[in-house]
Ligand SMILES: [Zn+2]
Protein backbone atom coordinates (compact mmCIF):
# COMPACT_ATOMS: atom_id res chain seq x y z
CA UNK A 584 0.00 0.00 0.00
CA UNK A 585 1.20 3.49 -0.83
CA UNK A 586 2.30 5.46 2.18
CA UNK A 587 2.69 9.14 2.97
CA UNK A 588 4.29 11.19 5.69
CA UNK A 589 1.91 12.81 8.17
CA UNK A 590 2.05 14.55 11.52
CA UNK A 591 -0.41 12.65 13.68
CA UNK A 592 -1.91 14.04 16.89
CA UNK A 593 -1.76 10.98 19.16
CA UNK A 594 -3.01 12.65 22.31
CA UNK A 595 -2.41 15.74 24.45
CA UNK A 596 1.23 16.83 24.04
CA UNK A 597 1.97 14.15 21.43
CA UNK A 598 2.49 15.03 17.78
CA UNK A 599 4.33 12.30 15.85
CA UNK A 600 5.71 12.12 12.31
CA UNK A 601 4.46 8.82 10.88
CA UNK A 602 4.11 6.92 7.63
CA UNK A 603 0.43 6.21 7.11
CA UNK A 604 -1.57 4.98 4.09
CA UNK A 605 -2.48 7.57 1.45
CA UNK A 606 -6.26 8.02 1.78
CA UNK A 607 -8.39 6.58 -1.02
CA UNK A 608 -11.25 8.20 -2.89
CA UNK A 609 -14.32 6.26 -1.69
CA UNK A 610 -17.33 8.59 -1.65
CA UNK A 611 -18.47 9.88 -5.04
CA UNK A 612 -17.92 13.51 -3.95
CA UNK A 613 -14.39 12.90 -2.58
CA UNK A 614 -11.43 14.88 -3.84
CA UNK A 615 -7.88 13.69 -3.13
CA UNK A 616 -5.45 16.59 -2.71
CA UNK A 617 -1.69 16.60 -2.85
CA UNK A 618 -1.16 19.10 -0.05
CA UNK A 619 1.02 22.03 -1.16
CA UNK A 620 1.30 23.90 2.12
CA UNK A 621 -0.34 24.01 5.56
CA UNK A 622 -0.32 26.69 8.24
CA UNK A 623 0.04 26.06 11.95
CA UNK A 624 -2.83 27.68 13.82
CA UNK A 625 -3.22 28.84 17.40
CA UNK A 626 -6.00 26.28 17.72
CA UNK A 627 -3.52 23.52 16.81
CA UNK A 628 -1.45 24.74 19.76
CA UNK A 629 -4.59 24.59 21.93
CA UNK A 630 -5.37 21.05 20.70
CA UNK A 631 -1.90 19.90 21.74
CA UNK A 632 -2.42 21.49 25.14
CA UNK A 633 -5.78 19.74 25.51
CA UNK A 634 -7.58 23.10 25.65
CA UNK A 635 -9.62 22.66 22.46
CA UNK A 636 -11.92 19.77 21.55
CA UNK A 637 -9.85 17.04 19.91
CA UNK A 638 -9.86 13.51 18.60
CA UNK A 639 -6.78 11.35 19.25
CA UNK A 640 -5.01 9.75 16.26
CA UNK A 641 -6.04 12.49 13.86
CA UNK A 642 -3.85 14.24 11.29
CA UNK A 643 -4.04 17.92 12.30
CA UNK A 644 -3.91 20.90 9.95
CA UNK A 645 -6.93 22.92 8.88
CA UNK A 646 -5.19 25.81 7.07
CA UNK A 647 -4.14 24.27 3.79
CA UNK A 648 -4.21 24.33 0.03
CA UNK A 649 -3.36 21.64 -2.48
CA UNK A 650 -3.52 20.26 -5.97
CA UNK A 651 -6.32 17.93 -7.00
CA UNK A 652 -4.87 14.53 -7.98
CA UNK A 653 -7.95 12.27 -7.97
CA UNK A 654 -11.73 12.81 -7.97
CA UNK A 655 -14.82 10.77 -7.16
CA UNK A 656 -17.45 9.87 -9.76
CA UNK A 657 -19.87 12.69 -8.83
CA UNK A 658 -17.30 15.49 -8.69
CA UNK A 659 -18.29 18.08 -11.28
CA UNK A 660 -16.80 21.46 -10.33
CA UNK A 661 -13.23 20.49 -9.50
CA UNK A 662 -10.76 18.99 -11.99
CA UNK A 663 -7.51 17.09 -11.68
CA UNK A 664 -4.67 19.64 -11.63
CA UNK A 665 -6.74 22.41 -10.01
CA UNK A 666 -5.07 24.26 -7.14
CA UNK A 667 -7.58 24.83 -4.36
CA UNK A 668 -7.90 26.44 -0.94
CA UNK A 669 -9.92 24.52 1.63
CA UNK A 670 -12.71 25.52 3.97
CA UNK A 671 -12.06 22.97 6.69
CA UNK A 672 -15.47 23.38 8.31
CA UNK A 673 -17.90 20.99 6.68
CA UNK A 674 -21.49 22.28 6.83
CA UNK A 675 -24.28 19.78 6.28
CA UNK A 676 -26.42 22.04 4.09
CA UNK A 677 -29.60 20.47 5.46
CA UNK A 678 -30.11 21.65 9.05
CA UNK A 679 -32.30 24.70 9.67
CA UNK A 680 -29.23 26.88 10.39
CA UNK A 681 -27.62 25.97 7.06
CA UNK A 682 -30.91 26.50 5.28
CA UNK A 683 -31.46 29.90 6.89
CA UNK A 684 -28.03 31.24 5.92
CA UNK A 685 -26.30 30.70 9.27
CA UNK A 686 -24.03 27.82 8.27
CA UNK A 687 -21.46 28.70 10.96
CA UNK A 688 -24.03 27.32 13.41
CA UNK A 689 -24.59 24.10 11.43
CA UNK A 690 -25.53 21.35 13.89
CA UNK A 691 -22.79 19.13 12.43
CA UNK A 692 -20.00 21.69 12.29
CA UNK A 693 -18.22 20.34 15.35
CA UNK A 694 -18.34 16.71 14.32
CA UNK A 695 -16.50 16.78 11.00
CA UNK A 696 -13.94 19.60 10.83
CA UNK A 697 -10.93 18.69 8.70
CA UNK A 698 -7.73 18.74 10.73
CA UNK A 699 -9.64 18.52 14.01
CA UNK A 700 -12.21 15.70 13.93
CA UNK A 701 -11.07 14.07 10.69
CA UNK A 702 -7.66 13.94 8.98
CA UNK A 703 -6.38 17.30 7.76
CA UNK A 704 -3.46 18.87 5.96
CA UNK A 705 -0.40 18.02 8.10
CA UNK A 706 0.28 15.34 5.50
CA UNK A 707 1.36 14.81 1.91
CA UNK A 708 -2.21 13.97 0.86
CA UNK A 709 -5.67 14.76 2.22
CA UNK A 710 -9.18 13.64 1.29
CA UNK A 711 -11.77 16.44 1.21
CA UNK A 712 -15.38 16.76 0.03
CA UNK A 713 -15.70 18.64 -3.28
CA UNK A 714 -17.78 21.43 -1.75
CA UNK A 715 -14.93 22.42 0.59
CA UNK A 716 -12.65 23.29 -2.38
CA UNK A 717 -12.18 26.87 -3.69
CA UNK A 718 -10.15 27.45 -6.86
CA UNK A 719 -7.04 29.57 -6.21
CA UNK A 720 -6.00 32.15 -8.82
CA UNK A 721 -2.31 32.26 -9.88
CA UNK A 722 -1.82 35.54 -8.00
CA UNK A 723 -2.11 33.70 -4.67
CA UNK A 724 0.90 31.47 -3.96
CA UNK A 725 0.77 28.28 -1.90
CA UNK A 726 1.90 29.99 1.30
CA UNK A 727 -0.79 32.69 1.12
CA UNK A 728 -3.26 30.05 -0.09
CA UNK A 729 -3.07 28.39 3.35
CA UNK A 730 -4.53 31.52 4.94
CA UNK A 731 -7.74 31.86 2.92
CA UNK A 732 -9.77 30.09 5.62
CA UNK A 733 -8.10 32.15 8.37
CA UNK A 734 -8.94 35.34 6.53
CA UNK A 735 -12.49 34.06 5.93
CA UNK A 736 -13.13 34.05 9.68
CA UNK A 737 -11.83 37.63 9.93
CA UNK A 738 -13.94 38.74 6.95
CA UNK A 739 -16.99 37.33 8.76
CA UNK A 740 -15.97 39.58 11.66
CA UNK A 741 -15.61 42.56 9.31
CA UNK A 742 -19.06 41.90 7.85
CA UNK A 743 -20.48 41.89 11.36
CA UNK A 744 -18.62 45.05 12.45
CA UNK A 745 -19.39 47.22 9.42
CA UNK A 746 -16.22 49.26 10.09
CA UNK A 747 -16.47 52.91 8.99
CA UNK A 748 -13.76 55.35 7.80
CA UNK A 749 -14.12 57.53 10.90
CA UNK A 750 -13.99 54.68 13.44
CA UNK A 751 -11.34 54.45 16.15
CA UNK A 752 -10.40 50.78 16.33
CA UNK A 753 -8.61 48.84 19.03
CA UNK A 754 -7.44 45.24 18.60
CA UNK A 755 -6.67 43.25 21.74
CA UNK A 756 -4.10 40.55 20.97
CA UNK A 757 -1.70 40.66 18.03
CA UNK A 758 -1.59 37.04 16.93
CA UNK A 759 -2.46 36.14 13.32
CA UNK A 760 -6.12 37.09 13.81
CA UNK A 761 -5.31 40.43 15.44
CA UNK A 762 -2.81 41.02 12.65
CA UNK A 763 -5.42 40.55 9.91
CA UNK A 764 -8.03 42.71 11.66
CA UNK A 765 -5.51 45.51 12.20
CA UNK A 766 -4.56 45.46 8.50
CA UNK A 767 -8.21 45.95 7.59
CA UNK A 768 -8.50 48.73 10.16
CA UNK A 769 -5.42 50.46 8.70
CA UNK A 770 -7.07 50.39 5.28
CA UNK A 771 -10.50 51.52 6.44
CA UNK A 772 -10.64 53.20 9.85
CA UNK A 773 -9.54 56.62 11.13
CA UNK A 774 -7.06 55.24 13.67
CA UNK A 775 -6.02 51.86 15.05
CA UNK A 776 -4.07 50.66 18.09
CA UNK A 777 -3.26 47.11 19.17
CA UNK A 778 -2.27 45.41 22.42
CA UNK A 779 0.05 42.45 22.89
CA UNK A 780 2.14 40.95 25.69
CA UNK A 781 4.59 38.81 23.71
CA UNK A 782 7.84 40.68 22.86
CA UNK A 783 8.27 39.05 19.43
CA UNK A 784 4.73 39.86 18.37
CA UNK A 785 5.07 43.41 19.71
CA UNK A 786 8.05 43.76 17.36
CA UNK A 787 5.93 42.52 14.43
CA UNK A 788 3.24 45.10 15.25
CA UNK A 789 5.93 47.79 15.24
CA UNK A 790 7.29 46.49 11.93
CA UNK A 791 3.76 46.98 10.54
CA UNK A 792 3.88 50.59 11.72
CA UNK A 793 1.15 50.05 14.31
CA UNK A 794 0.70 51.71 17.69
CA UNK A 795 1.07 48.88 20.23
CA UNK A 796 0.68 48.75 24.02
CA UNK A 797 1.59 45.99 26.45
CA UNK A 798 -1.32 45.52 28.90
CA UNK A 799 1.13 44.16 31.49
CA UNK A 800 2.96 47.48 31.45
CA UNK A 801 0.33 50.17 30.90
CA UNK A 802 -3.37 50.73 31.54
CA UNK A 803 -4.70 50.20 28.02
CA UNK A 804 -8.06 51.86 28.85
CA UNK A 805 -6.16 55.03 29.75
CA UNK A 806 -4.05 54.72 26.61
CA UNK A 807 -7.00 54.35 24.25
CA UNK A 808 -8.64 57.32 25.92
CA UNK A 809 -5.58 59.54 25.24
CA UNK A 810 -5.21 58.09 21.73
CA UNK A 811 -8.79 59.02 20.81
CA UNK A 812 -8.94 62.49 22.44
CA UNK A 813 -11.03 61.13 25.31
CA UNK A 814 -13.54 59.27 23.18
CA UNK A 815 -12.29 55.64 23.45
CA UNK A 816 -12.70 53.05 20.69
CA UNK A 817 -15.76 52.78 18.46
CA UNK A 818 -14.75 49.18 17.79
CA UNK A 819 -12.85 46.84 20.10
CA UNK A 820 -11.86 43.49 18.59
CA UNK A 821 -11.05 41.05 21.40
CA UNK A 822 -8.74 38.54 19.73
CA UNK A 823 -7.31 36.89 22.85
CA UNK A 824 -10.32 35.15 24.39
CA UNK A 825 -9.48 36.41 27.87
CA UNK A 826 -10.00 40.18 27.83
CA UNK A 827 -13.73 40.91 27.51
CA UNK A 828 -13.65 43.04 30.65
CA UNK A 829 -10.78 45.10 29.22
CA UNK A 830 -12.67 45.43 25.93
CA UNK A 831 -15.69 46.81 27.79
CA UNK A 832 -13.48 49.37 29.54
CA UNK A 833 -12.02 50.52 26.22
CA UNK A 834 -15.17 50.91 24.11
CA UNK A 835 -16.94 54.24 23.67
CA UNK A 836 -20.66 54.68 24.42
CA UNK A 837 -22.64 53.18 21.55
CA UNK A 838 -19.55 51.28 20.38
CA UNK A 839 -19.10 47.67 19.32
CA UNK A 840 -17.17 44.85 20.97
CA UNK A 841 -16.33 41.75 18.96
CA UNK A 842 -15.36 38.81 21.23
CA UNK A 843 -13.40 36.83 18.64
CA UNK A 844 -10.63 34.94 20.47
CA UNK A 845 -11.72 31.67 22.06
CA UNK A 846 -10.75 30.22 25.42
CA UNK A 847 -13.38 28.02 27.06
CA UNK A 848 -11.61 28.17 30.44
CA UNK A 849 -12.25 31.92 30.83
CA UNK A 850 -15.24 33.58 32.50
CA UNK A 851 -15.85 37.30 32.81
CA UNK A 852 -17.96 39.47 35.02
CA UNK A 853 -20.04 42.16 33.37
CA UNK A 854 -22.49 44.68 34.76
CA UNK A 855 -25.62 44.38 32.61
CA UNK A 856 -26.72 47.85 33.67
CA UNK A 857 -23.59 49.31 32.05
CA UNK A 858 -24.17 47.49 28.75
CA UNK A 859 -27.61 49.11 28.67
CA UNK A 860 -26.58 52.52 30.01
CA UNK A 861 -23.68 52.83 27.52
CA UNK A 862 -25.55 51.18 24.64
CA UNK A 863 -22.70 48.74 24.07
CA UNK A 864 -23.09 46.27 21.22
CA UNK A 865 -21.47 42.91 21.98
CA UNK A 866 -21.35 40.95 18.73
CA UNK A 867 -20.65 37.22 18.87
CA UNK A 868 -19.75 35.31 15.74
CA UNK A 869 -18.07 32.07 14.86
CA UNK A 870 -15.87 30.89 11.96
CA UNK A 871 -16.29 32.08 8.41
CA UNK A 872 -19.60 32.13 6.60
CA UNK A 873 -19.83 32.70 2.85
CA UNK A 874 -16.48 34.45 3.16
CA UNK A 875 -14.03 32.14 1.31
CA UNK A 876 -14.62 33.79 -2.08
CA UNK A 877 -14.34 37.33 -0.63
CA UNK A 878 -11.08 36.30 1.09
CA UNK A 879 -9.61 35.00 -2.18
CA UNK A 880 -10.51 38.31 -3.80
CA UNK A 881 -8.81 40.31 -1.02
CA UNK A 882 -5.59 38.29 -1.30
CA UNK A 883 -5.64 38.34 -5.10
CA UNK A 884 -5.77 42.13 -5.10
CA UNK A 885 -3.09 42.42 -2.41
CA UNK A 886 -5.33 44.46 -0.14
CA UNK A 887 -3.47 43.54 3.06
CA UNK A 888 0.18 43.96 4.00
CA UNK A 889 1.10 40.30 4.51
CA UNK A 890 4.89 40.86 4.56
CA UNK A 891 5.62 40.46 8.29
CA UNK A 892 2.80 37.89 8.74
CA UNK A 893 4.76 34.78 7.72
CA UNK A 894 7.69 34.20 10.06
CA UNK A 895 8.99 31.08 8.39
CA UNK A 896 8.36 28.23 6.00
CA UNK A 897 9.54 24.80 7.14
CA UNK A 898 9.26 21.22 5.85
CA UNK A 899 6.65 18.84 7.29
CA UNK A 900 9.45 16.91 9.00
CA UNK A 901 10.25 19.98 11.14
CA UNK A 902 6.64 20.55 12.18
CA UNK A 903 7.03 19.43 15.77
CA UNK A 904 9.68 22.11 16.40
CA UNK A 905 7.30 24.83 15.22
CA UNK A 906 5.24 24.53 18.40
CA UNK A 907 8.26 25.64 20.37
CA UNK A 908 8.41 28.82 18.26
CA UNK A 909 4.69 29.33 18.91
CA UNK A 910 5.33 29.35 22.65
CA UNK A 911 4.40 25.81 23.69
CA UNK A 912 6.92 23.43 25.23
CA UNK A 913 5.49 20.05 24.17
CA UNK A 914 7.31 18.17 26.95
CA UNK A 915 5.97 20.20 29.87
CA UNK A 916 2.98 21.87 28.12
CA UNK A 917 4.23 25.12 29.58
CA UNK A 918 4.13 28.45 27.81
CA UNK A 919 7.21 30.42 26.88
CA UNK A 920 7.96 33.51 24.78
CA UNK A 921 7.10 33.11 21.11
CA UNK A 922 9.44 33.61 18.18
CA UNK A 923 6.88 33.44 15.40
CA UNK A 924 3.64 34.91 14.07
CA UNK A 925 2.64 32.36 11.42
CA UNK A 926 4.63 29.27 10.48
CA UNK A 927 3.76 27.38 7.31
CA UNK A 928 4.87 23.87 6.36
CA UNK A 929 5.60 23.47 2.65
CA UNK A 930 5.56 20.00 1.15
ZN1 LIG B 1 -7.11 28.10 12.37
Ligand SMILES: [Zn+2]
Pocket residue numbers: 674675676677678679680681682686688689690691
Ligand atom coordinates in the same frame (compact mmCIF):
# COMPACT_ATOMS: atom_id res chain seq x y z
ZN1 LIG C 1 -26.10 22.24 8.75
